[in-house]
Amino acid sequence: MRPPLHPPTVHVHTVSPPRSSFREALDVTSKAKARFAAAEDDLYERGKRLIKESIECGVTAMRAHVEVDRTVRFTCLAVAQRLQAEFANLCDVQIAGAPSMHSFYSHRARAVH
16 A cells, blocks of 8 residues: 555645745645645546556555645545546545644644744
């Protein structure tokens, strides 16, 4: 089994350039996530690319960790379910809910800074 995946953040560096601090990383991630709902096709294409590359390397099962929060709502879950159905005959794509690091840390980051 492949290590857990986070489909929405796969290849996210192509959406947002890397930053230098944790606070900046949270800000960049938050801005990228805010576009996820409008960019569902982009999320799907990045996830599809990852799954295809994995299958080509012999992966037959993987676990996708998806976030459901106030920002992305159910967009990431919907994309993961779509990919799971599309690749069902080639790869066992398990879906697991993942806590949103931004939601967890955002209030702390604001308090510290």
